[in-house]
Amino acid sequence: MSSSPVQRPVQSSSGGPAPLLEEVLSIAEELWPQALAESWDAVGLVTGRRDREVRRIHFAVDPVQAVVTEACTSGADLLITHHPLLLRGVHSVEAGHFKGELVHDLIEAGCALLSAHTNSDSAIGGVNDVLAGLLGVQDTEPLRPAEAGLADEGLGRIGTLTAPVTLADFASTVFSVLPAVAGGVRVAGDRDALVQRVALCGGAGDSLLGAAAQAQADVFLTADLRHHPASEAREAAAQQRPYLIDVSHFASEWLWLPAAAEALDRALRDRGYDVEVAVSGINTDPWDFVLTPGH
Amino acid sequence: MSSSPVQRPVQSSSGGPAPLLEEVLSIAEELWPQALAESWDAVGLVTGRRDREVRRIHFAVDPVQAVVTEACTSGADLLITHHPLLLRGVHSVEAGHFKGELVHDLIEAGCALLSAHTNSDSAIGGVNDVLAGLLGVQDTEPLRPAEAGLADEGLGRIGTLTAPVTLADFASTVFSVLPAVAGGVRVAGDRDALVQRVALCGGAGDSLLGAAAQAQADVFLTADLRHHPASEAREAAAQQRPYLIDVSHFASEWLWLPAAAEALDRALRDRGYDVEVAVSGINTDPWDFVLTPGH
Amino acid sequence: MSSSPVQRPVQSSSGGPAPLLEEVLSIAEELWPQALAESWDAVGLVTGRRDREVRRIHFAVDPVQAVVTEACTSGADLLITHHPLLLRGVHSVEAGHFKGELVHDLIEAGCALLSAHTNSDSAIGGVNDVLAGLLGVQDTEPLRPAEAGLADEGLGRIGTLTAPVTLADFASTVFSVLPAVAGGVRVAGDRDALVQRVALCGGAGDSLLGAAAQAQADVFLTADLRHHPASEAREAAAQQRPYLIDVSHFASEWLWLPAAAEALDRALRDRGYDVEVAVSGINTDPWDFVLTPGH
Amino acid sequence: MSSSPVQRPVQSSSGGPAPLLEEVLSIAEELWPQALAESWDAVGLVTGRRDREVRRIHFAVDPVQAVVTEACTSGADLLITHHPLLLRGVHSVEAGHFKGELVHDLIEAGCALLSAHTNSDSAIGGVNDVLAGLLGVQDTEPLRPAEAGLADEGLGRIGTLTAPVTLADFASTVFSVLPAVAGGVRVAGDRDALVQRVALCGGAGDSLLGAAAQAQADVFLTADLRHHPASEAREAAAQQRPYLIDVSHFASEWLWLPAAAEALDRALRDRGYDVEVAVSGINTDPWDFVLTPGH
């Protein structure tokens, strides 16, 4: 994790009234309905008092120490992260554990924490729709449709590029769209092969490897691909399609933050509220530097 | 739950230095080793920063709103309760849930929370030893010995009174020893029968009904006895021994607080620390009044 | 458990023919359909030969020794109890165990045993409807509707009193309606608060605490409330509504017996049969005496 | 099942006192300790009053209607069967189910029922030792030693014949030793091969097929061998040793009855009691007739 800033869009104050946390949560629910979350997930409000005013909202991917410090220092009343803080249930939030430390920091600073995780992956205009849009993938539909949602809701996306490009060129586009992280973009496949049908899943998407193959994708982009799932997928494809692109988990989800911030800001302004909305400038990809054959 | 004070021993300040929370925890571990806790239990520190000074410690049975408010208002740095706050794991401590509200109150007030539950039941000098001592039950041993503890550690106690008394008289002793609560003391058995061998378990002890019978107790005292376990135990005993005495869960455990406060205070003073130690005066038995045939 | 009689309605003989047990079972099935029983329950015929004549039927809450002796001594051919004898499956009915002893007593005396438990709780005109009727609770519906039953079938009831009364007055009504038992009626809440919307569940109803709150009850009456469920419910309600009334498990279900006896008797007479129907006069609440602050 | 008598040893009365059931059970426990029973088994007393006198004891393999009727008609006070009546736990013993019918018959006739099942299989001098003895198998040890028993206790036996015999001749010996049943004795293997090392397990022993192979048995005798276990064992052995002999489940266990009756009778007489002990003459093998190629 390095502290070099990535990007930091900020909506400045307009002087209107501030909403209560309860009201912000109600808008968040419209944007990223909790019913869309996977059954194993733990989304929603983690800390905070619902009757407090929210003047400043901070967005980030990971609820880690640097991010919480940044949010609290900046005077944020609400931190919205993609990843849950307490995915596994806890019996204690004492500060001797790093997660309890964050709970203390947040409550002491009066900053609420909200997680929008697989619900924001699945939602229309969520993580995967943003990713597809930035990569020029069109006519998308979910790789795994939501069980009880709209047709356009669900995990991952499959769609097409307006024209075929080589795998190398598509990888370059991916590289240029994503925020820069040490590990870069790894590709399995033939550089010169033309690809047009693209499957993608922000974050760790190895559970969708089979769905991408079944959807006859030319290439599947996701993060956190380990040796065995990647190797077995390549063998099952006889080293042919779908090719694989493995990107930074953080980077693939960070792209959603500006869009999410803007959507929330717009909804608040529509209701006459004035809230300052910021996106964290901290790179929370865990890797600081990389040595590759090309260096 | 009523707010009429029950008892409130307070150790006054002596001017010595204050220990860090970490140091208080270390003493608590000696008094009530966490290894004695049942596998399903969740004991230990729940909120708080280990590097903070502790000037004032507050003891109570239940970590409920009135108790937490009392502790925070009184300026306590540490609240020690018998019952755990987060027995079931949680994914959120937001203040919209009554347990999250308490977490916020405690952290905002800088008051740590420590639970000593089945470890303090089982420990030497713990809940059950205090109860036995106050009732004059001697030569005690555990009803269910600890699996990996000393011979005197374990759940419940079985021992003898110095002389036989009628069941009615023993019940009167129980009634006079316990803090007054609405529900009183319920007895199943023959008022005039003489009892001398006494089994007891502070709190809900129905899992020890069989052990009490096997230990040939004349009477078994515990709390929270429901119809079916009580009825089946009475039938299995053919309405004979062991007779049953059902008391308030809160009352049976409250008795431990002054003893625990004193033991902790003594250990702190032995190390040269000066800490004010108080016992909550709030009755957290949930029942406010009772109508019985005698009224 | 004391043997002081509670009440004992008896239908005298009219000289008509006696039905076979099989025929009585068929009527019981109409009154308390076994399909309404909870999945964990064990209702239905426990002992007896279906081709035997039934001249005398005895009703009671608990299949305990005193009740079985009473039924057999009185010459009953069928004992109908609310509680099952063999809720947990058995591999033996030898008389060395108190339940096997009852099986021997019943079979030797030619007395069949039938249990109508959660099916009679859930049924229209069953335990909860009788309780609601005696307390003046009107326009009732189930707290937890039966999964595959009629709209009026299910566990617990929620309804309204014709006019608001203080909690203390409602508790007095409860006390006067229930058969007298040692433990009386325990109340959590403000004596002077007015209540009108009443939730209730005869027997142990702590699993319905959440449903009572969600149904916006002013007060929830049930039995066997232990410290933790009661305390957590009071905290979740911030010591406000729903208030709680805890009564004797036995007493809350005994009320059903006369109504059940009458319903069965009427149905038998409608078919031209002459059967003597009695209700047990034995108090099988396990508690014999109580000491309360007021005494 | 046919009612043609198989054998019926009877010990006649000598005029001594009769033991209580409790005393007979105590002797049975010495002969066939319940601790030797498999964890899934349900052995011990099923019906009966422990304080009743036992003048007549009846032994049989199966607690079925014909056997129970025979025992009750003959005035038996105790029926001892190899197979348990209530192997699966029951919630009812009403007479409409065939097992409840037996419970009623037994209790009405004052006849207790005791099961000695896998404990008598495993015990020294039990089912398998009797079977080995009658077949001339010597120097036996258990195929699966008891986990917490003596070295000679456990399931199945492996031992040697004094001299090699052909498989056909060994099968003839088996046939002549067993009580005649319709299905006879089935053999898988080469008639003319010589066998000397014999594994055996009375009743259904397919779980010991692997143990018999590992113990390098020439032949394994047991009952209830189905197609797949038998076929797989023959394939694993490449159609060589161990050969298999499949006999009647009933027949293989019936052999134990006279020995068990005699052992119990002797022990009772040693204590000065006079009890009439009989072995049932009813063949409870379910098969009545067979059509084979040879007929």
Place this chain on the structure above:
Amino acid sequence: MSSSPVQRPVQSSSGGPAPLLEEVLSIAEELWPQALAESWDAVGLVTGRRDREVRRIHFAVDPVQAVVTEACTSGADLLITHHPLLLRGVHSVEAGHFKGELVHDLIEAGCALLSAHTNSDSAIGGVNDVLAGLLGVQDTEPLRPAEAGLADEGLGRIGTLTAPVTLADFASTVFSVLPAVAGGVRVAGDRDALVQRVALCGGAGDSLLGAAAQAQADVFLTADLRHHPASEAREAAAQQRPYLIDVSHFASEWLWLPAAAEALDRALRDRGYDVEVAVSGINTDPWDFVLTPGH
């Protein structure tokens, strides 16, 4: 298992083209849809390359060594067996285990292996329909209808004979229809009773004993009936109907082979293919000889 031939229908070559394995599988799927297989089953292709030509198909009940050797020696390209080779999942197919040995034999000889098990039991025209047809059982329907199949698909069959016959005569018909095996046909019931309503299940059908009784069968024919299921079924029927007929597992399923071979052959010829189809002449019933009272 003996190698005396049972029957061996062979379709001779006509000179047409050979299908690919893929095409044969597609026809097999129409005849015995895999969706009809039980959830615990493992049907379908076990070894083989789908792009190989199939000139010769061999049918057998069991994929055992003698059968695989016969198929490979005869030059078969595909062996179709009723029983699966790898019902339990394997982590190795090394030849040191008898199943791995078969995998090596098959692959080395270029012979594919296909299993049609519970799908062929359940299918129209499958194992049970063939059995019913040969026994003259008419107007059949499944004993346990397929969950998601046609009305005539499912496990077992129940139907009627054109006229009542004695149980002994029906058993003789069974005996004469089945291929001769050592163990013959075992019958439980009254030889002279008239039977007309017949339930049957090829292979091990004890899970359908209850369904046969509920369908009011006069007699239930199946294989692999062990002592306890048979005995309990006879007791539940009070030794009356349904009577039981226990046959060889192998024999009851072998009957399907010629019909299956013919159906597949016809379907192949309809598509213009020329494939030689044979049925194995090996008796894979594990029993070689039997000793019965009648010998």
Place this chain on the structure above:
Amino acid sequence: MSSSPVQRPVQSSSGGPAPLLEEVLSIAEELWPQALAESWDAVGLVTGRRDREVRRIHFAVDPVQAVVTEACTSGADLLITHHPLLLRGVHSVEAGHFKGELVHDLIEAGCALLSAHTNSDSAIGGVNDVLAGLLGVQDTEPLRPAEAGLADEGLGRIGTLTAPVTLADFASTVFSVLPAVAGGVRVAGDRDALVQRVALCGGAGDSLLGAAAQAQADVFLTADLRHHPASEAREAAAQQRPYLIDVSHFASEWLWLPAAAEALDRALRDRGYDVEVAVSGINTDPWDFVLTPGH
């Protein structure tokens, strides 16, 4: 996966006799005892006949198509891979699935397949010892000792460098020692921090993150680290030690192959056998190229 050769040590033939596969397996068991494998693993022989001669042995990390083709083409009689082919049990090895295709290729070519996986990780001189040796990590002991092995056996290793080096320099050593793969070496931590205590685990070692921290490692090297485990470990360490180095799963295990080949070759020669032993030159890391910020 690219086919550019990495390294290929070959032992040439000396004219001695060839061992049987059985004998090679016996030596492999001494080098990498199967008892050291994790309970979830599937090590040992996967295909092959134990009585065949082995003239040529081929080593590789992954049993993938390119590797199997290389082994079969080169005339290998035995392929030894680190990864199991059938880690999850299979019910079919038909060639339509890529794993079944490999089974067919191997058996048709007469090439056996042996997997030495977590047993070779844990063994003395195994994967982790080789890795430690090449990196100059000394005085090693296991991170998680084997439950029933020698003190030096177990998963992962912890040891020390002869002198402290900067994290950047240590990463350079790692990079230079590993075979070149596209993804290179990723590092989380301060480039200039000095490290000396090194924990490592070839392959995916995230389950040892806690053990590495508890062993007070300065740096932990392993493969397949995903975002969440890496991020949580960095947070738990407050971004301090242990630093993390994430390498190619393939590369970290490939290093073992030459050492394993040499150890096996030496053991075979010690027994007088002449076997040609080769190490695969195929890079089976799934990634073909990478785009990083530095490019």
